[in-house]
Amino acid sequence: MVAAPELISPKSPRVSAARRLGKRNFRGKDRLFLAEGPQAVREAAAHRPDGTATLVELFATVEAGERYADIVEDALDAGARVHFAAEDVIADISTTVTPQGLVGICRFLDTPFEEILGARPKLVAVLAHVRDPGNAGTVLRCADAAGAEAVVLTDASVDLYNPKAVRASVGSLFHLPVAVGVPVERAVQGLKDAGVRILAADGAGEDDLDDELDKGTMGGPTAWVFGNEAWGLPEETRALADAVVRVPIHGKAESLNLATAAAVCLYASARAQRASGGCRSVTQS
Numbered sequence: 029m030v031a032a033p034e035l036i037s038p039k040s041p042r043v044s045a046a047r048r049l050g051k052r053n054f055r056g057k058d059r060l061f062l063a064e065g066p067q068a069v070r071e072a073a074a075h076r077p078d079g080t081a082t083l084v085e086l087f088a089t090v091e092a093g094e095r096y097a098d099i100v101e102d103a104l105d106a107g108a109r110v111h112f113a114a115e116d117v118i119a120d121i122s123t124t125v126t127p128q129g130l131v132g133i134c135r136f137l138d139t140p141f142e143e144i145l146g147a148r149p150k151l152v153a154v155l156a157h158v159r160d161p162g163n164a165g166t167v168l169r170c171a172d173a174a175g176a177e178a179v180v181l182t183d184a185s186v187d188l189y190n191p192k193a194v195r196a197s198v199g200s201l202f203h204l205p206v207a208v209g210v211p212v213e214r215a216v217q218g219l220k221d222a223g224v225r226i227l228a229a230d231g232a233g234e235d236d237l238d239d240e241l242d243k244g245t246m247g248g249p250t251a252w253v254f255g256n257e258a259w260g261l262p263e264e265t266r267a268l269a270d271a272v273v274r275v276p277i278h279g280k281a282e283s284l285n286l287a288t289a290a291a292v293c294l295y296a297s298a299r300a301q302r303a304s305g306g307c308r309s310v311t312q313s
Contacts, residue, residue, distance in 0.1 A: 038120040042111065046087060046121045046133055052187050060084070061189035063132040064122055066096050071199035072134045073102035081106035082202065085133035087113050087121055092129025099130065108132070123191040138188060139205035141180065141215070145222045147205070149177040151297055152219060152251040153290065156212045156265055158185045160257050165196025166287040167254060172200035174294035179204065180251075182212045216253070216268040224249040228269035229293050230260050231283050235273045237296055246300035252293050257286045 037043070048054040049062050063072045063083070072083040086103040090112050093100050103110055121131050144152075153171040158164050164186045171179050181188055188208050194201055207215075216226050227240075229252055240246050253269060255261030266272050275284055275292050284292070 038117050040117075042085075043087075043113070043117055043121060046085070046131065049133065050123050050191060052190070055187070055189050059136045060133050061136065061194065062121070062123065062191050063134050063194055064124060064130065064191065065128045065195065066092075066099055066130055067199045068194060068197075068201075069096075069130045069132040070099050070102065071202040072132050073099065073106045073108065075137065075202040076106065077137070080135075081108065082134045082137055083108045083132050084135060085109045085111070087111050087118055087131045087133075089113060089115050089118050089129040092118075096130060103132070124195070136189065137202070137206075138208045139178070141207040141210045141218060144178045144180070144205050144207050145218050147177065148222060148249075149224065149251075150249045150301060151176040151294065152178045152180060152224065153294060154180045154182065154212070154215055154219075154251055154253045155185045156182045156215075156253050156261065157256040158254060158286065160286075161186045161190035161192035162196045163257055163286045164188070164190075165193040165198075165201070167290045168193075168197045168204075168206065169200040170287060170291040170294055172197075172203045174291070174298045176294060176298075177204060179206045180210050180215050181206065181208045182215060183209045184212065212253075212265055213268065216251075219251045220270075222249075224251045225271075226251050226253060226269045227293070228253045228255075228261055228266050228272045229275070229289055230255065230266060230272050231274050231289075232260070233272035233274035235271045237273050237275050237293065240271070240273060241296060241300060244300075246297050247303065248301075250297045250301075252290070252297065254286060254290050254293075 075082040118127050
């Protein structure tokens with residue numbers, strides 16, 4: 029295995045360049061972000077849209093390099109520069125309390141919104157006013173697990189490349205197209221024009237998710253709009269939707285958190301679309 033010499037000083041120019049990617053303004057300037065841990069780095073090394081590797085650089089402790097030798101080999105195969113570094117160097121770059129010994133530097137990978145529309149998606153998650161990076165990453169992971177074909181982050185939502193969001197996605201960031209910085213009105217209208225029904229998820233919604241499923245209205249192309257963790261969706265955003273849907277609370281819980289509600293809604297759509305007569309069955313027949 030061939031790799032760059034060990035980096036022994038946190039003051040190395042390469043370390044300094046990596047460290048600054050913990051800040052949003054530098055990420056935007058360099059169009060690079062950090063991916064930490066074996067799962068994220070493995071997915072980044074495998075992600076090569078249009079033949080261009082997303083992973084451009086990898087920092088690893090010697091121990092992690094030995095433990096995850098396959099990931100290091102994948103990184104080298106992707107053309108990434110690999111640096112072995114002391115633990116204090118990795119800790120200096122990392123944004124976690126307990127680094128796992130692998131930190132990758134990746135190219136931005138967001139997809140133009142028009143490209144997502146052109147693919148005629150059947151299931152989309154729209155994050156409108158979602159400010160918590162952990163929630164954003166978890167919803168992205170839920171969307172990936174439910175088989176959604178795209179995620180859209182509006183211009184009022186958190187930075188997709190926030191290290192906490194990247195970690196919370198657990199590699200799903202590299203699995204499906206994500207558009208960023210899209211005004212919510214444009215996102216909704218564009219999806220409507222593409223034949224997608226817009227459902228706003230809100231605990232105070234007039235329509236019940238169980239009723240929507242019973243009526244058989246969820247088999248077609250659908251976009252779920254999810255709002256802020258604390259105060260939900262503003263009235264002007266709710267007004268853009270074809271329906272405002274609440275997840276029924278059958279027990280005594282006061283509410284569901286954002287990620288849990290998103291998982292319930294996305295899986296409900298996924299099941300309806302895969303059922304007889306759903307849009308996926310029609311597409312695949």
